[in-house]
Amino acid sequence: MSLITSFLEAVIVCLCYYLLKDKKFNLRNILWLIxxxxxxxxxxxxxxxxxxxxxxPAVWDFTSIYLFGKVAATGHNFYSPEDYRIVxxxxxxxxxxxxxxxxxxxxVGCPYPPxxxxxxxxxxxxxxxxxxxxxTIINFIVALACIYLIYDQFFKADKLNGLLLVASLFxxxxxxxxxxxxxxxxxxxxxxxxxxxxxxxRGAAGVFLALAMFTKPYxxxxxxxxxxxxxxxxxxxxxxxxxxxxGITLALFGKEQFYSYVFDNPSQRMPSELFxxxxxxxxxxxxxxxxxxxxxxxSLYMYIVMGILVLTGLYLAFLVxxxxxxxxxxxxxxxxxxxxPGTLAYYAVHLFFIFFQFFDEKKQLGFKPYLTVPIIxxxxxxxxxxxxxxxxxLIGLLVVKSTGRLDFSGAPPKNMASNTQLKF
Numbered sequence: 001m002s003l004i005t006s007f008l009e010a011v012i013v014c015l016c017y018y019l020l021k022d023k024k025f026n027l028r029n030i031l032w033l034i035x036x037x038x039x040x041x042x043x044x045x046x047x048x049x050x051x052x053x054x055x056x057p058a059v060w061d062f063t064s065i066y067l068f069g070k071v072a073a074t075g076h077n078f079y080s081p082e083d084y085r086i087v088x089x090x091x092x093x094x095x096x097x098x099x100x101x102x103x104x105x106x107x108v109g110c111p112y113p114p115x116x117x118x119x120x121x122x123x124x125x126x127x128x129x130x131x132x133x134x135x136t137i138i139n140f141i142v143a144l145a146c147i148y149l150i151y152d153q154f155f156k157a158d159k160l161n162g163l164l165l166v167a168s169l170f171x172x173x174x175x176x177x178x179x180x181x182x183x184x185x186x187x188x189x190x191x192x193x194x195x196x197x198x199x200x201x202r203g204a205a206g207v208f209l210a211l212a213m214f215t216k217p218y219x220x221x222x223x224x225x226x227x228x229x230x231x232x233x234x235x236x237x238x239x240x241x242x243x244x245x246x247g248i249t250l251a252l253f254g255k256e257q258f259y260s261y262v263f264d265n266p267s268q269r270m271p272s273e274l275f276x277x278x279x280x281x282x283x284x285x286x287x288x289x290x291x292x293x294x295x296x297x298x299s300l301y302m303y304i305v306m307g308i309l310v311l312t313g314l315y316l317a318f319l320v321x322x323x324x325x326x327x328x329x330x331x332x333x334x335x336x337x338x339x340x341p342g343t344l345a346y347y348a349v350h351l352f353f354i355f356f357q358f359f360d361e362k363k364q365l366g367f368k369p370y371l372t373v374p375i376i377x378x379x380x381x382x383x384x385x386x387x388x389x390x391x392x393x394l395i396g397l398l399v400v401k402s403t404g405r406l407d408f409s410g411a412p413p414k415n416m417a418s419n420t421q422l423k424f
Contacts, residue, residue, distance in 0.1 A: 009042070013172065016034060017158075020035070042167070049180045054137065058183075066123055067091075068110045068120040071124070118248065143180075146352070153198060172380075179346045184346055186350065187349065192211050201231065205226070206239075210245060213242070218337065222332050229328075305339060348387045351383065
């Protein structure tokens with residue numbers, strides 16, 4: 001039932017958007033009323049999750065985030081299980097069952113690069129409930145900022161119609177609500193992706209890439225776009241920004257953290273169960289659950305990864321040759337999600353960066369309305385269960401469209417290429 005609901009929600013919102021763009025459509029007042037009712041329903045469902053989470057603590061994932069910050073804020077090594085035990089035993093958390101938290105966090109450490117702790121350390125200076133409230137409010141504000149940036153970049157000409165489309169699809173998206181409930185950093189990363197696109201022809205894009213990389217490390221693959229398009233200013237800004245973030249972290253927390261991350265990385269202590277969990281939607285995890293791979297015997301997987309990277313390189317060369325630059329970052333984003341072993345189901349929020357571009361049929365990624373509507377519906381269903389299928393679906397869709405095997409947009413590839421700037 002939830003899959004059908006996800007499909008219908010997406011399709012109804014898209015139909016309202018397209019019908020209101022058709023000036024010949026009658027009954028516009030009734031349609032506007034339906035559209036507003038749908039929007040308020042979506043907003044209510046989303047905001048209710050925000051309010052619930054802000055007042056109801058959960059073990060996952062905020063408690064682990066808070067623990068990362070608390071260990072750092074108290075001057076301990078946030079990669080050392082011994083230090084985590086000291087801090088954890090001193091806390092009075094509002095839960096009774098800590099077994100999984102101890103196994104997956106306390107005995108492992110922070111899984112992110114050292115500069116990522118800059119997000120979490122301020123939370124460690126607050127009481128648990130206050131930190132949860134602050135973090136939830138920040139995530140909600142960032143979500144609203146993402147909605148505005150999507151509207152501003154892709155739908156500003158549609159005015160209220162475009163804003164309602166973006167906000168409704170955003171609020172209905174099941175993994176956006178999961179991001180709220182798990183207090184994850186997906187909205188923050190989406191914000192950086194959108195800002196990278198907005199300033200992709202400037203050096204500032206490199207700053208947002210550095211911030212994105214220290215939010216979710218797999219995003220580093222997007223740096224290939226700047227290399228392929230020879231945006232050396234963005235590359236320089238990226239290197240400098242990364243160095244500055246590392247320098248700030250070093251000054252605040254000391255060099256021991258960097259040594260621990262390099263020579264005693266927490267990934268070596270992660271329980272094997274984490275790689276088999278259904279919420280993990282990476283290629284690695286899917287192959288493990290299917291029985292095609294065995295944890296610890298990675299030679300087959302390495303061959304698979306090498307094959308994917310070779311094919312991706314050939315495809316990127318094809319895109320550059322045909323000047324289909326709008327495809328490059330979406331493809332890199334999808335490949336990164338596919339190969340990153342820590343890709344979880346709610347990372348599907350990052351796909352907003354891709355599929356909102358489908359609505360402008362005059363652009364390289366654009367589809368005609370009769371294709372956009374079912375495509376968005378299918379993406380919503382696949383992102384509900386399982387997200388891995390959505391990655392494969394979108395990769396296939398982009399490859400088929402870019403190779404010109406099917407004329408989805410009605411615009412000849414040569415014309416599209418000739419009018420394209422070096423922006424993604």
